[in-house]
Amino acid sequence: MDEVRILEIKHSVFDANDKQADKLRGELKEKGIFLLNLMSSPGSGKTTTLTRTIEALKSELKIAVMEADIDSDVDARTIAATGVDAIQLHTGGMCHLDADMTRQGLDGLNAGDADLVVLENVGNLVCPAEFDTGASKNAMILSVPEGHDKPLKYPLMFSICDVVLINKIDVLPYFDFDMQKCEQYVHMRNPNAIIIPICAKTGEGIDKWADWLREEVKAWKA
């Protein structure tokens, strides 16, 4: 019988993923590919926002999209209809994408000449926040019907995002959504977060979001 021994590991569960994510980020920087990780709850309007974003930027940037879902390819079809390259990733029941899955998606997408790749993460405000995908920047969408208290309930998600898009502002009159409180709560968890109110359905605010994205892609490629 072999002798049983204790091996001290002493590292975070997320260490291996964090290292892979940093490596991927470095490679993308070298290739001049800006990777945006877009997160939100299910039904907040990620795909509609993305469609609007593509319309606003596709004449100046080469865009590709990775759609991550537990099942189906409805989102990839919607995005492909805009004329950009899109790939559907299935997480096989998992609630998030990690750096390794993101790398596999990028390989499958043949995104070598893209300026901007958007990863539409699985709709979930918990797990995607914990797993660094290797993205250049993180953005999230909070939609008005979800309520202004979400930054308090899902603090990690709000703390890791560079931009918070507040979507569906066209229905503000019908909900008890306090925009001022929402902004205050977001900044309590993340003083540096940029907040952009939008309505993906009507296109309101999309220009401001597209401006931010355009500047970030430019800075990343510099």
Add this chain to the structure above:
Amino acid sequence: MHELGIIFHVIKDIEAVGKENKLKKVNAVTLEIGEVSGVVESYMTDCWRWAADKSDLLRGSQLVIDTIPAVTVCDECGQNYETVKHGRTCPYCQSENTHLVAGNEMNIKEIEAC
């Protein structure tokens, strides 16, 4: 499921350690989990049984969880307090300007193997 994704990462990590150290069998894995790290211990052990038994190195191994108590420090008055009991508001001076110092851990502490 949140816990299952985390367990997959732990298994991948330990399999790499096993290869590096030429381990034949892992008997137990100890994780340090912070009280407010957001995982449910019973789900972790259930997911572990299911996923670890698919690995030759880890089949039959036990998952041990050491819970780390959550502690928050108040940036206004400097006092530490129990996070789970008082949340983000300092019980001494009622400030909300506080931050977590411990309790968010999710570490692989050690493994028992041969």
